[in-house]
Amino acid sequence: MDKPIEKPYAHASNPCRQCMPLGASWAFKGIESCMPVLHGSQGCATYIRRYMISHFREPIDIASSSFDETTVIFGGEANLEKAVLNVHRQYHPRVIGIGTTCLSETIGDDVDRFIIRIRDKYPELPPLIPVSTPSYQGTQEEGFLRTVQGTVKTLAGQYQLTEEAIPQSDGPLLNLFMPMITPADIRWLKEVLSRMKIKGTLLPDYSDTLDGGMWSEFHPMPPGGTALEQIIAMDRADGSLELGSDYPAEWRPGYYLQKRFGVPNARCGLPVGIDSTDHFLSILSEITGQEIPGACEQARSRLIDAYGDAHKYLFGKKVVLFGDTSTVEALYRFASEVGLDPVLCFTGSPSGILEKTLEKLPLPEASANPPLIKENFDFGDAEALIEELQPDLLIGNSKGYKISRKMDIPLLRVGFPIHDRFGASRQRMLGYEGTASLLDRVVNEVMERKQSKSTVGYTYI
Ligand code: SF4
Incomplete structure (x- = not known):
């Protein structure tokens, strides 16, 4: 840095x-x-x-x-x-x-x-x-x-469970820990585990509590969430998998379970992009001994095809990425895969993890120089740098809107908070399908920009 x-x-x-x-x-x-x-x-x-x-x-x-x-x-x-x-x-x-x-x-x-x-x-x-x-x-x-x-x-392991409350499964029992992702992405993780016949305890699971349906009767608290008994039983799992950046031990539940109860633990970055999703699925398969479902192969193949189609729109476009550490890391890996040039990556977190992580990654193919990486950073400081760098696109949360408006640079809303767009809970980014959805949004943002700035009024772009 x-x-x-x-x-x-x-x-x-x-x-x-x-x-x-x-x-x-x-x-x-x-x-x-x-x-x-x-x-x-x-x-x-x-x-x-x-x-x-x-x-x-x-x-x-x-x-x-x-x-x-x-x-x-x-x-x-x-x-x-x-x-x-x-x-x-x-x-x-x-x-x-x-x-x-x-x-x-x-x-x-x-x-x-x-x-x-x-x-x-x-x-x-x-x-x-x-x-x-x-x-x-x-x-x-x-x-x-x-x-x-x-x-x-x-x-975990601190309360007695009745026989009926102890999780039973023919398949492997897995603890899955995630950083702040969308409810829709949590639902995708649950679907993958179900397809692979893995009994997973996801913590925290706010896929219903923060994105629920209509109720026919009043509930003082929204239904859903990880059950108390499942958390108590986490010490009995066959393994844990932590998603997200390489956080320090004192923030990592899987690390604690391994140290305290001997539950084997693995970690991988958020599965955004082809490499990261491949890695996630292979770790999942390795820990649990279950096969990767065939449907994943088809989704992967469609995503590769979409990468090819998107290349002419995205290659060499300069992007600024900002938000939480795990989100920025995942966006950086994705940007590198699709030919974007991340010129500035920043987070408000003072942890030092973003710098440590991104510096180890290879330089994106479209980048002539390594990106500027900033931590404990605010939008006041970012504004001066962005003015200098003249990026084509900002990808991050709604807080970047002031800069986007002032400098007339499009902002694709990803992460938290999203206060000025609709459907934040339903945004997808994880897995091959989630990456395809993110890719579509990025390409459309670039296309819309080109179209709106054109004096010709192209209908084919
Ligand atoms: S709302 Fe303000 S005062 Fe309260 S915990 Fe957060 S930063 Fe601190």
């Missing part, structure tokens, strides 16, 4: 990140009958609800321990106890997830200790999962990952 830009100011200007408890709330929403409680002021829960609602277009409930001035001075234990009891009384959840916020972390609340005391006083409460998510330490991506690992640590 280049030297950090010397800023004439100390703030982030239109940051390329949201906050850690947002990721925690998102992950908790993928557990069946789980209510997130954010330990801090009400504004944190309100902001996060607003962001998630406008992206997923679903009702989102997130409780808060509702700090006030006295809580900040005397600590938030009494508020947390009250919040947990209220949620238990009103929603009857099977799990309560507790994420900290900047404020509770700054005053030094010992939430783990609070929970031990609350549990002693009220043994009838369901499992409480504490996660430390101070937003000044990372982004929503880190909050999401820490929450998944925290959930596994709190539940």
Whole structure:
């Protein structure tokens, strides 16, 4: 990575990140009958609800321990106890997830200790999962990952299961962990496992809770999500597979299960593009001993054909990629395969993972120079670079719209948040079919641009 830009100011200007408890709330929403409680002021829960609602277009409930001035001075234990009891009384959840916020972390609340005391006083409460998510330490991506690992640590192998609750299967049992992907992509992963006759526990599974259908009766919490018993039984699986970037051990649930219970663990990047999807399917087959379904071969062949058709539109087009680490890494691999030239890749995450990962990858065929890779980066800094680089296309979340509008560069919405387009939950990117869908969107964006800027008015492009 280049030297950090010397800023004439100390703030982030239109940051390329949201906050850690947002990721925690998102992950908790993928557990069946789980209510997130954010330990801090009400504004944190309100902001996060607003962001998630406008992206997923679903009702989102997130409780808060509702700090006030006295809580900040005397600590938030009494508020947390009250919040947990209220949620238990009103929603009857099977799990309560507790994420900290900047404020509770700054005053030094010992939430783990609070929970031990609350549990002693009220043994009838369901499992409480504490996660430390101070937003000044990372982004929503880190909050999401820490929450998944925290959930596994709190539940896997820690509770007794009845005989009926223990997962039974003729096929292999697999734990599958994903970073923040769309509900539609989760459904595709489930379909692949089902075709390969693998009994998978996907965590978190928000494919229904954040993208559900119409209800004929009221549910206090949306149906769906990974069942509590499945998470408790994760220590009995034949293996785990973690999707996403090469995150550090303290964010990785599969790593924890391997170390604590000896469950074999593997990792691969998000299966976007031909190479990455090939790799994902071969790892899946290797871990479980199951064959790759024939339908995958047909979808792969169609995608190769589409790559060929798209080449004349895309080769050498300069793109800027931004968003969460795993998403940017996956987009970079995809861009390299289809002949795009990624000139700038950036994320708001300060983790250092994006730089470490992309630097190891070969230079894309269409690139004369390695891309600029920026971490802990905001759109204020990105604007100056983009003006210099003059890319043909931006690929990332809706937060790039200001730059897109100001510089008249098209923006293809991918990732989170997507507030100014419809159908974010149904976007596909994973697997051969998902990649084809992403490819179609990229090519159409390029074509539309060419057509709208042409004085001739081409009808064939
Ligand atoms: S105060 Fe911190 S935790 Fe709360 S919304 Fe802002 S960044 Fe997120």
